[in-house]
Amino acid sequence: MMKKKTFSIAVYILWLLCIVDVHASETGISYINADGPFLEITDGNRQAEAWAMCSAAYDTLAYIVSDSSPARSQQLSELAGGAEIAIIMATVADSLHDEMTQEKFDAVWNIAKSVSTEMPSSMRAFLAAEIASTSNTGTSTFFDNLSATVAVCVKNLPSQEFYIGMWRELAKSGLRYSPDE
Secondary structure, eight states: OHHHHHHHHHHHHHHHHHHHHHHSOTTOOOSSOOSSOGGGOOSHHHHHHHHHHHHHHHHHHHHHHTTTOHHHHHHHHHHHHHHHHHHHHHHHHHHOOTTOOHHHHHHHHHHHHHHHHHHHHHHHHHHHHHHHHTTTTOTHHHHHHHHHHHHHHHHTHHHHHHHHHHHHHHHHHTSOOOTTO
């Protein structure tokens, strides 16, 4: 069962890369200002912003395809949720240090949970404003830019999975259960 799920995730990622690369022609400009893997962004706040834009881009694309492809829309929504977990873990990882007490960790965790919902919400508002502002000049510019953004996010799926794995380990340890707690 695990091999089948891993295989289907790999096929889905390849599909996304093909679709996004074809759609994100050289005219699209990503809304994420990052050339390399997000894990290489040393400022935790900037890394969280990149993950937040991924969450918003996946959610926006999920909404766009919801009528024509409900299953694809659900997959994109799940990727958006994974990006929100990555926001939490990027924020927490950036704040860890040798003198971390349980009280400080709890405070960081609470802030990270808040950031994981507020940042993507702000980014979704930004994307909504972008599509509204391009309605007069043609929405193809917005879709090219959204596609370029999703392409950057898809290239960072291994990093997102790394953070999800960290979050699962925290959950198994009993320290934290879910982003919604």
